[in-house]
Amino acid sequence: MAKIKEERQYNAIMKRIDDLFFETGENTPSNDPRLVELDILSELVEEYEKEHFPV
Numbered sequence: 464m465a466k467i468k469e470e471r472q473y474n475a476i477m478k479r480i481d482d483l484f485f486e487t488g489e490n491t492p493s494n495d496p497r498l499v500e501l502d503i504l505s506e507l508v509e510e511y512e513k514e515h516f517p518v
Contacts (some may be wrong), residue, residue: 483500
């Protein structure tokens, strides 16, 4: 799986997630390409944040 390598990528992905969040909703089919992209990007961000922003 791909990995976010730097903060610039992280910021770009966060912007894309924000855009996708408002383009999809609870009635969006699970196979909609926007929702699939949102899921993948969210997983990438989660891994990046675990490594760079531990709680």
